[in-house]
Amino acid sequence: MAKVLVYQGTDARQGSLVDVFRQVTNGHYDVQTIALDSLSAAPWEASTCMIVLGPTGASDALWQPTGAGSSALAKVQTWVEQGGTVAALGDAASRLSSVIATGGVTSPDADMVVPKGEGRILLFRAANPRPEDLVPRLQSVKIHGSALDAPARRLSPLYATSLTAPLLDAWLQRFMAPCSCTDAPPVWVKEAPTPFAVWYHIPAASVLDTWNTTEALALVAVRPPEWADVARRTPHFRMDAYYDALGAGRARSSAFPWPSPQSFHVSVGNLLIYGDIVSSTQTLLESDRHLLRTCPPGTTIVATHQVRGRGRAHNAWLSPLGCLPFSTTAHLPLHIGNKAVFLQYLAALAIVYGLESAFPAIQGRVRIKWPNDIYAQVPAAQPGSVRLAEGGESRHFVKIGGILVTAVCDGDTFYAIVGCGINCLNDEPTTSIQQLAREAGSTGVSLEACAGAIHAALESLLRVWADHAYSFAPFVPAYRRAWLHSDQVVTLVDAPGAPRRIVGITSEHGLLRTVPVNASVRAADTHAWLAPTIPGAVDVQPDGNSFDLLAGCVRPKN
Structure with missing residues (x-):
């Protein structure tokens, strides 16, 4: 999923700004904070749809002419010109306008959207805009925004069903075995960190509508003949x-x-x-x-x-x-x-x-x-x-x-x-x-x-x-037919040297197999995937590593 990355220097309010953008984007994006070093050097471009620059003040390192701030802003500008979106709030709006050419806008006196190459720069006068002011601007640049339709945070009942009633009953018997059944539902299963309140049959809707999910998760058994009865609830x-x-x-x-x-x-x-x-x-x-x-x-x-x-x-x-x-x-x-x-x-x-x-x-x-x-x-x-x-x-x-x-x-x-x-x-x-x-x-x-x-x-x-x-x-x-990487040339960040070529995944240990670019073995060769070893190959573990397609490199996940 695409990310929204929020930079606000050392401002103690950045947590609240993250919360605002989580609210207005309504769960459509992974909204995270980002530090200056990461903004300057990390490979965030391919996974990010918007950068938010919050109020920081003139002394913040982001606005200094040298160092990580300078390289971060250059990286942001290139990304915007290639189609990215930046939202700058409060003093960051005027400072960004001074650093990056924004169509002649140097000190915005109104909220506005400024084209920049293939991308857009959103300028907001307020340091902490109201959701109702953010939403239309986000929507105008095709970023999902809504201050009204966020889903309720209250956990809903769980409905357990199965292809056949005997299978469901057999599982319920195992799941509820530690319990002392009572005449009146629900039956409490307290083996979990969060207890379950189990109904062996579908209760009235009013019972579940008023159930306190902080006390226990509601779990309702639904047998095949009852699928239609529960359809209105799901x-x-x-x-x-x-x-x-x-x-x-x-x-x-x-x-x-x-x-x-x-x-x-x-x-x-x-x-x-x-x-x-x-x-x-x-x-x-x-x-x-x-x-x-x-x-x-x-x-x-x-x-x-x-x-x-x-x-x-x-x-x-x-x-x-x-x-x-x-x-x-x-x-x-x-x-x-x-x-x-x-x-x-x-x-x-x-x-x-x-x-x-x-x-x-x-x-x-x-x-x-x-x-x-x-x-x-x-x-x-x-x-x-x-x-x-x-x-x-x-x-x-x-x-x-x-x-x-x-x-x-x-x-x-x-x-x-x-x-x-x-x-x-x-x-x-x-x-x-x-x-x-x-x-x-x-x-x-x-x-x-x-x-x-x-x-x-x-x-x-x-x-x-x-x-x-x-x-x-x-x-x-x-x-091999479904993946994106056959014979792709990449750099291994943890193994500096000449670029390498991807030829497969080892069939016994699941490692990504790379060879020197000029090696004769290709991804179409069966032994590239099945041979235990290949001369000159470097095999990379999937756990702890990620593939940055935009940069063409395999790097540690952090």
């Missing part, structure tokens, strides 16, 4: 439509470009827990050992909004309306826990090929950025997009999704939690699956259709992975 996600899509995805699974599974011990999505507003689908599973232990492999939590979603490192995981955030459990034998690195690659394949199977019109436009991001090809450059040369032509890509895998070891079981977020219906802040399909003249995209298709593909992948002793080898051709 307007953004229909359970019957999801299971229809899951069945359709499984029916298409024989066409996936990897071997058909030989064993069927893993199912994904048969047990589903849905919440309209949750804290984080990932944290809900990761922090609750009792819930994690009792859920069968492939249990999936889906949400419409997350109020504390998580990404890699310190990134937030955003979920505006139309995004599909979900987390799925995978149980691995403890002795192959080091293979968990492949789960992020399998999840990426599930998103690409699952969505292509459901919506053939988007084929080839949803791609994988190593190690854990999903990008989409767009018709033209836009803020935050990257340009890559493919097949002799220049193409533009934007981020539409991400993957986070976390793990919990408990006894002899390695519990992996695969978290994903994908823009399905929300065209902002970048683009969506619905928009890609619309551009190709296709319709029918829904959250349920996307979820069912992705989960069916992930199920197939996990089965084949286990069949082949948790090797990545069966998926190499599919991954």
Whole structure:
């Protein structure tokens, strides 16, 4: 997801300014503070849609003619000219106007938008503008802004359902085993950091509307015959439509470009827990050992909004309306826990090929950025997009999704939690699956259709992975077609020297394989992916590293 980065020097009020921009952008962007050194040297350009410069005063290092401030402003100016947006508030507006040519504006006497190259500079007289003053200016430069429609922060009830009633009942029996059942619902499950109040049948709407979620999370069991009864309470996600899509995805699974599974011990999505507003689908599973232990492999939590979603490192995981955030459990034998690195690659394949199977019109436009991001090809450059040369032509890509895998070891079981977020219906802040399909003249995209298709593909992948002793080898051709990096020339920040060329991912340990630029081995060579070693190769771990497409380098994540 695109970021909004707020610079305000050492001003103690910068926290409140971050809060204001989080409010007016309504969860569409990851709003973070940024220090001067990072503004000057970090590779923020590709992931950022707007820089906010708050009031700092003339003595702030940003406005000094030499040092980090000078290089930061030069970097910002170049980024704006290439399509970025800067918002300057209070004294920062006049100082920025003096440093960067803004169409003759040197001391703005009104809020205004000034073109600069391909980008825009927003100038605000006030040091802390009111949301109602910010919103129209943001909207005028295609930054999502709304002071009125922020989703409620109160956590909603969770609805647990399954493909069959016996499966749901079996899970409820395990989940509620520590409890002493009472005649009057709900039944309290107090094994978790946050207790659950469980209704074995759907209660009256008034009961849940007044439930105090700070006391316990409300969890309601919904059996297949009751799907229609709960539809009015879950307007953004229909359970019957999801299971229809899951069945359709499984029916298409024989066409996936990897071997058909030989064993069927893993199912994904048969047990589903849905919440309209949750804290984080990932944290809900990761922090609750009792819930994690009792859920069968492939249990999936889906949400419409997350109020504390998580990404890699310190990134937030955003979920505006139309995004599909979900987390799925995978149980691995403890002795192959080091293979968990492949789960992020399998999840990426599930998103690409699952969505292509459901919506053939988007084929080839949803791609994988190593190690854990999903990008989409767009018709033209836009803020935050990257340009890559493919097949002799220049193409533009934007981020539409991400993957986070976390793990919990408990006894002899390695519990992996695969978290994903994908823009399905929300065209902002970048683009969506619905928009890609619309551009190709296709319709029918829904959250349920996307979820069912992705989960069916992930199920197939996990089965084949286990069949082949948790090797990545069966998926190499599919991954090579879907990723963005074959024979891409990059610089390894932690291994200074001549640029190197990317030729694959090692099938046993999941490392990014690079070779000298003039090496004969190419990404199309099978041994680039399957050989244990290659002369001159440097293999890079995915954990702790990120791929800066704009700068063409692999660098430590921090």
